[in-house]
Amino acid sequence: MPFVNIKVTNEGVTKEQKAQLIKGVTDLLQNVLNKDPQTTFVVIDEVDLENWGIAGMPTDEYRKLKSS
Amino acid sequence: MPFVNIKVTNEGVTKEQKAQLIKGVTDLLQNVLNKDPQTTFVVIDEVDLENWGIAGMPTDEYRKLKSS
Amino acid sequence: MPFVNIKVTNEGVTKEQKAQLIKGVTDLLQNVLNKDPQTTFVVIDEVDLENWGIAGMPTDEYRKLKSS
Amino acid sequence: MPFVNIKVTNEGVTKEQKAQLIKGVTDLLQNVLNKDPQTTFVVIDEVDLENWGIAGMPTDEYRKLKSS
Amino acid sequence: MPFVNIKVTNEGVTKEQKAQLIKGVTDLLQNVLNKDPQTTFVVIDEVDLENWGIAGMPTDEYRKLKSS
Amino acid sequence: MPFVNIKVTNEGVTKEQKAQLIKGVTDLLQNVLNKDPQTTFVVIDEVDLENWGIAGMPTDEYRKLKSS
Numbered sequence: 001m002p003f004v005n006i007k008v009t010n011e012g013v014t015k016e017q018k019a020q021l022i023k024g025v026t027d028l029l030q031n032v033l034n035k036d037p038q039t040t041f042v043v044i045d046e047v048d049l050e051n052w053g054i055a056g057m058p059t060d061e062y063r064k065l066k067s068s
Numbered sequence: 069m070p071f072v073n074i075k076v077t078n079e080g081v082t083k084e085q086k087a088q089l090i091k092g093v094t095d096l097l098q099n100v101l102n103k104d105p106q107t108t109f110v111v112i113d114e115v116d117l118e119n120w121g122i123a124g125m126p127t128d129e130y131r132k133l134k135s136s
Numbered sequence: 137m138p139f140v141n142i143k144v145t146n147e148g149v150t151k152e153q154k155a156q157l158i159k160g161v162t163d164l165l166q167n168v169l170n171k172d173p174q175t176t177f178v179v180i181d182e183v184d185l186e187n188w189g190i191a192g193m194p195t196d197e198y199r200k201l202k203s204s
Numbered sequence: 205m206p207f208v209n210i211k212v213t214n215e216g217v218t219k220e221q222k223a224q225l226i227k228g229v230t231d232l233l234q235n236v237l238n239k240d241p242q243t244t245f246v247v248i249d250e251v252d253l254e255n256w257g258i259a260g261m262p263t264d265e266y267r268k269l270k271s272s
Numbered sequence: 273m274p275f276v277n278i279k280v281t282n283e284g285v286t287k288e289q290k291a292q293l294i295k296g297v298t299d300l301l302q303n304v305l306n307k308d309p310q311t312t313f314v315v316i317d318e319v320d321l322e323n324w325g326i327a328g329m330p331t332d333e334y335r336k337l338k339s340s
Numbered sequence: 341m342p343f344v345n346i347k348v349t350n351e352g353v354t355k356e357q358k359a360q361l362i363k364g365v366t367d368l369l370q371n372v373l374n375k376d377p378q379t380t381f382v383v384i385d386e387v388d389l390e391n392w393g394i395a396g397m398p399t400d401e402y403r404k405l406k407s408s
Contacts, residue, residue: 001326003139003177003279007247008305015118015126020304022121028296032289033280039326041139041177042121043075050219053226053246054273054311058219069190071143071343071381076169083254083262085168090257092164100156101144107190109343109381110257111211122137122175143383151322151330158325178325179279186355189362189382194355205394207275207313211343212373224372232364236357237348243394245275245313258341258379287390287398294393314393315347 001039002029009059010046018044069107070097077127078114086112137175138165145195146182154180205243206233213263214250222248273311274301281331282318290316341379342369349399350386358384 004025022042029035049059057065072093090110097103117127125133140161158178165171185195193201208229226246233239253263261269276297294314301307321331329337344365362382369375389399397405 001177001281001324001331003179005277006301007275008301008307009273013305017304018118018121019126019129021300022126023124024300024304025297026121026124028293028300029278029280032292032296033285035280037124038122039175040122040124041137043115043139044119044121046119047247050222051248051250052273053222053230053248054242054244056227056230056241056244058223058226059273061223069145069188069195069381071383073141074165075139076165076171077137081169086254086257087262087265088168089164090262091260092168093161094257094260096157096160096164097142097144100153100160101149103144105260106258107379108258108260109341111251111343112255112257114255120137127137154322154325155330155333158330159328162325162328173328174326176326176328179319180323180325181319182323183383186358187384187386189358189366189384190378190380192363192366192377192380194359194362197359205313205349205392205399207315207347209345210369212369212375213341217373221372225368228368228372229365232361232368233346233348236360236364237353239348243311245273247275256341263341290390290393291398291401294398295396298393298396309396310394312394312396315387316391316393318391 002033002035002041004029004040004042005045006042007045007047009052010048013044013046070101070103070109072097072108072110073113074110075113075115077120078116081112081114138169138171138177140165140176140178141181142178143181143183145188146184149180149182206237206239206245208233208244208246209249210246211249211251213256214252217248217250274305274307274313276301276312276314277317278314279317279319281324282320285316285318342373342375342381344369344380344382345385346382347385347387349392350388353384353386 052059120127256263324331392399
């Protein structure tokens with residue numbers, strides 16, 4: 001009965017992509033650990049860019065720096 | 069000083085129901101483990117149906133399948 | 137299909153007390169939100185005292201201060 | 205490669221304050237544990253007052269009680 | 273820069289299986305959302321059976337009931 | 341009443357370093373958001389190297405690759 005929490009930045013992830021993530025993770029747990037999909041939960045959190053930090057700064061600032 | 073995180077699907081949980089969950093969990097921790105309510109935190113996360121997966125699919129799809 | 141995570145300090149919580157917490161939280165979610173116990177997960181984390189901080193210090197230090 | 209999750213009540217935290225939290229936590233992990241900022245993630249969750257419980261009640265109720 | 277937390281019961285997951293989970297989830301996020309593996313973190317938590325509840329009881333009790 | 345969860349790899353973090361992390365994060369939240377230390381919780385999780393993945397592989401493998 002695994003529980004998986006996926007946190008990604010909030011940038012227009014579509015309903016279809018979410019369904020693919022849910023399916024993919026559930027299959028993976030069944031294949032690797034023989035876990036029953038019926039008791040596998042997946043929760044996706046979408047985090048606003050200004051709430052996600054990397055390298056000591058918010059993600060949008062980080063990206064500007066990387067691409068400059 | 070317990071910390072409790074409750075994740076439920078986002079389907080119109082009322083303010084009163086949230087207060088009942090908070091009260092119930094806090095009482096439980098006091099009764100079972102003698103924890104001080106003053107330092108018991110409860111955080112409720114409401115998760116959109118398309119962000120919650122079970123049985124390899126989003127919750128709304130899963131429910132349709134179960135009820136069909 | 138709720139998911140509940142309970143974090144408490146690691147101080148000899150017995151197997152029976154854990155069972156009471158699991159039962160109590162599951163009942164609460166059924167009573168307040170009509171959630172199906174079959175798809176209610178509860179995960180208990182026991183956290184060592186030196187890994188839990190309150191008021192800017194580890195819990196054991198905090199307790200000494202409070203009781204002195 | 206630390207991962208830090210900060211949960212605070214949702215009360216108008218500004219973008220600048222979030223940047224200060226991200227910077228401060230990342231610096232702290234570099235200073236205390238010599239962690240590389242490039243692989244330090246910080247995620248800030250803003251939790252509505254009615255979803256955060258303390259002392260067995262939602263935060264807004266708790267504050268009224270404290271200030272009364 | 274996704275962060276994924278996988279919680280499974282603590283039942284002898286091997287180092288190789290953990291590596292497969294990490295690889296599988298990272299590939300999935302690259303394929304579905306084009307996320308850079310260099311900034312994809314995966315953390316696996318192994319939870320003791322008595323600390324994981326389902327259907328209102330600890331997992332070991334639940335399994336006995338299901339198989340009886 | 342913030343709650344902060346710090347996840348780091350399990351590599352001999354000392355009790356003193358943990359105290360510094362707790363103190364540092366609590367001070368930060370007081371300075372930036374005026375949060376009361378009395379109701380600021382910090383929980384540190386130490387994660388085994390084989391349970392932490394980055395770039396699609398466990399941390400120890402990743403480090404060998406980086407240093408080779």
